[in-house]
Amino acid sequence: MSKKRVVLTFPKETVEQPITYHLIKDYDLMVNILSAKVNPNEEGRLVVEISGQKQRLNSGMDYLKGLGVAIQPLAQDVRWDEQRCTHCTACLPICPSHALSVNRAEMRVSFDSEYCIVCGLCLKACPYQAVEILF
Ligand code: SF4
Ligand code: SF4
Incomplete structure (x- = not known):
């Protein structure tokens, strides 16, 4: 089991997509939302803890990057x-x-x-x- 605590910044065109749902359903990940700032037609920001099997976690991160989501380690x-x-x-x-x-x-x-x-x-x-x- 691997775990990442990251800040996700969503381009405004993606904020209404069920992205966390896909991370859970398609990549078998657990997503714990620590804080969220999401408004329609604006850039969105989620602070999340994501955990799961290492390979799936990496695939989930690739999925996010493919959507244009910026991923920063939380500590930064x-x-x-x-x-x-x-x-x-x-x-x-x-x-x-x-x-x-x-x-x-x-x-x-x-x-x-x-x-x-x-x-x-x-x-x-x-x-x-x-x-x-x-x-
Ligand atoms: S240190 Fe972090 S968790 Fe504590 S109040 Fe500040 S931002 Fe919140
Ligand atoms: S000066 Fe230091 S101890 Fe005082 S509120 Fe700020 S961070 Fe906390």
């Missing part, structure tokens, strides 16, 4: 700037996935991109713009 989409972070902890209660956490002994905040679901909530919470989401 969120940037936490340690130099800007004052370790104020304002973002901690906001972060639903505990990607931002604090070492209580040292009162130092850290970011683990593996857990980040790119919800964007910390951007509003952070007074120092220490987190940036790259679209």
Whole structure:
């Protein structure tokens, strides 16, 4: 079983196509949608975790690329700037996935991109713009 957490950007002409349905039905993949921004006649964006047999997962990715869907690894989409972070902890209660956490002994905040679901909530919470989401 292989797993990928990726950001999918759909050309506007594809946003109304049942693409996730095809990934599930035709490629036998599990698709967990972590966040979505889809509007008719606009470019769409899904943050997903896709898992399944490695060969099928690769075939599913090829299917997406064939439709013109851009695929980016999730970790490249969120940037936490340690130099800007004052370790104020304002973002901690906001972060639903505990990607931002604090070492209580040292009162130092850290970011683990593996857990980040790119919800964007910390951007509003952070007074120092220490987190940036790259679209
Ligand atoms: S975008 Fe921010 S609040 Fe959302 S999961 Fe990632 S670190 Fe946490
Ligand atoms: S709110 Fe911003 S400055 Fe404060 S701990 Fe979180 S990332 Fe760092």
